[in-house]
Amino acid sequence: MKLKRYYPIILLAGVLVLIQLITLVTGTAYYLTQLTMAAYYVIVAVGLSMVMGYAGQISLGQAGFFAIGGYTAAVLTTIDLTDKIDRPLFSFLDKTGLLIHKVTLYGDTIVHLSPWISFIAALVLAGVIAYAIGVPVLRLKGHYLGMATMGFGIIIYRIVLGTHIFGEADGISNVPLFPIFPGITIGGDFSIRVVNYYTAWFFVILAMVLLLNLINSRTGRALRSLHGGEDAADAMGVNTARYKVKAFVIAAVFAAAAGVFMTHYNGGIGPSESSVAKSVRYVAIVAVGGMANLWGVLIMGLVLNFLSLRGFFGVYDDAVFGIILVVIMMFFPDGLFQPASLDRVKRLFHGK
Amino acid sequence: MENDIILSIHQLDKSFGGLHAVDRVSFDVPRGSIKAVIGPNGAGKTTLFNMIAGTFAPDGGRVILERENLTGLKPYQVAERGVFRTFQNLKLNSHMSILDNVLLGRHTAGTAGFLSGMLALKKSRREESEARKKVTEILEWLNIAEIKNQEVGNLSFGKQRSVELARLLAADPAVLLLDEPAAGLNMHETDELAELIVKIRDQGRTILLVEHDMSLVMDISDEIVVLNFGVKIAEGSPSSVQSNSEVIKIYLGGDDD
Numbered sequence: 171m172k173l174k175r176y177y178p179i180i181l182l183a184g185v186l187v188l189i190q191l192i193t194l195v196t197g198t199a200y201y202l203t204q205l206t207m208a209a210y211y212v213i214v215a216v217g218l219s220m221v222m223g224y225a226g227q228i229s230l231g232q233a234g235f236f237a238i239g240g241y242t243a244a245v246l247t248t249i250d251l252t253d254k255i256d257r258p259l260f261s262f263l264d265k266t267g268l269l270i271h272k273v274t275l276y277g278d279t280i281v282h283l284s285p286w287i288s289f290i291a292a293l294v295l296a297g298v299i300a301y302a303i304g305v306p307v308l309r310l311k312g313h314y315l316g317m318a319t320m321g322f323g324i325i326i327y328r329i330v331l332g333t334h335i336f337g338e339a340d341g342i343s344n345v346p347l348f349p350i351f352p353g354i355t356i357g358g359d360f361s362i363r364v365v366n367y368y369t370a371w372f373f374v375i376l377a378m379v380l381l382l383n384l385i386n387s388r389t390g391r392a393l394r395s396l397h398g399g400e401d402a403a404d405a406m407g408v409n410t411a412r413y414k415v416k417a418f419v420i421a422a423v424f425a426a427a428a429g430v431f432m433t434h435y436n437g438g439i440g441p442s443e444s445s446v447a448k449s450v451r452y453v454a455i456v457a458v459g460g461m462a463n464l465w466g467v468l469i470m471g472l473v474l475n476f477l478s479l480r481g482f483f484g485v486y487d488d489a490v491f492g493i494i495l496v497v498i499m500m501f502f503p504d505g506l507f508q509p510a511s512l513d514r515v516k517r518l519f520h521g522k
Numbered sequence: 523m524e525n526d527i528i529l530s531i532h533q534l535d536k537s538f539g540g541l542h543a544v545d546r547v548s549f550d551v552p553r554g555s556i557k558a559v560i561g562p563n564g565a566g567k568t569t570l571f572n573m574i575a576g577t578f579a580p581d582g583g584r585v586i587l588e589r590e591n592l593t594g595l596k597p598y599q600v601a602e603r604g605v606f607r608t609f610q611n612l613k614l615n616s617h618m619s620i621l622d623n624v625l626l627g628r629h630t631a632g633t634a635g636f637l638s639g640m641l642a643l644k645k646s647r648r649e650e651s652e653a654r655k656k657v658t659e660i661l662e663w664l665n666i667a668e669i670k671n672q673e674v675g676n677l678s679f680g681k682q683r684s685v686e687l688a689r690l691l692a693a694d695p696a697v698l699l700l701d702e703p704a705a706g707l708n709m710h711e712t713d714e715l716a717e718l719i720v721k722i723r724d725q726g727r728t729i730l731l732v733e734h735d736m737s738l739v740m741d742i743s744d745e746i747v748v749l750n751f752g753v754k755i756a757e758g759s760p761s762s763v764q765s766n767s768e769v770i771k772i773y774l775g776g777d778d779d
Binding site: 388391410 | 614650
């Protein structure tokens, strides 16, 4: 009975295998690339769904956390440490196998940090920044919280765009592969496309299990009670300020992890990943997915990102997400994929 | 245990601008009793209540729960110490089911955190099943167990009051603060509520309530405090308060609902 919440996960796994087999049979395996990238965006969206849908706190700066993850991984795994390898810290890391020696195309040897180190550093950094931002900002409500988080997103965008170490407008390229375990490597190589597809969706499933567990627990209920009932939550002993910050930090860490994986998968990251348009996109996906509906968010995140990445929306890509957001906010402010939304559509057609 | 005081209010004081809303009010609440605070509109009852519950800090005075000073604590901290309140205009989460609303009442009984919840560790699962067991008992006791999966937003006002009370009981409160529990109820519902409050007291719990409904207060209260313009003008048993000349004057002379 407790396991009932995991049934859809088994179904999802089945669908994912089916999709892969279909691409295999029809010779359309190139779709797996976009499906892999969509998976990483879905991780950001489900994390945001927990903050927006369940805890009722808006964040218009989620792309900022994605970028913090991606850029941290990119910088730490591309900086050449050859000159510094004699320093105690780096020689220690080298001995423990946490530095990678690599020969470049031109025959030079470069030394860089292990992606595992940069992955952990990225999560910690995103968590710390989310905490530092969250404590003051989450005291705000409604539009004010939206504007403050958007301000954060803009700051991150301008920093990566204007800073030399982040590659300015070009971003960072030549980010190495991320060998997670023997046989499982995140990277854009043709030969590991299928592995990457399954790895990415494994992380989505992991994120879903963690979030589904959370929302069905004591802490999850306390989070949900914040949505429209903060006074009651407070009166029942919920430290509302702390819960909001923790939810915000968890969503930020999810976004950063997705950013790290995506950066290794793409072999680089550019400033557009931290743009406000991207943040709006995540909010639009959460809204259209039903706000407090992790499965709806997953499905819409998969479909919309896949179409977007396939170029289906053409030059109007960002506009499509903007329109989705406007329509949802006007007609379905609690999000689509809700029982109440269906009633509303019925009423629309039956007049009153 | 005649003189066993669980909650003690000392010289509580609060002004809003020029208005002295609560003027150095003191009284004790004996353990296992029903104590009511009454008074005309604007007498400072709700302000007093909000200070006890931590909604705002008093300008002066103290709230003592069994030798522990609650003054200046935030509402969630007051709750953590076993004092739980209801709200005059009901504060339930209309997005959540009855069951989830009442389960929120078990919040302070648990300790499992985010990580434990996300990983569904044993501690989190054990707390959850204990909470559900306890909440089911309470819902059955209040005759709302069959509708526990309904969303609260769809319920009648009377039923919502029951849910709010269930949530409070789920918390296993030492002291219940009931803010006008009969407001919005019809006569029949008010009678049921009166019976329920007495039953809750008979379980050994302490109840402090603010109420407009005089007959309810006179029927069930063990002791009554009367406020007028922020000042305590009388305190005692229902019969002694009823015969107090000053109380008669403000209730008959004033234009009160």
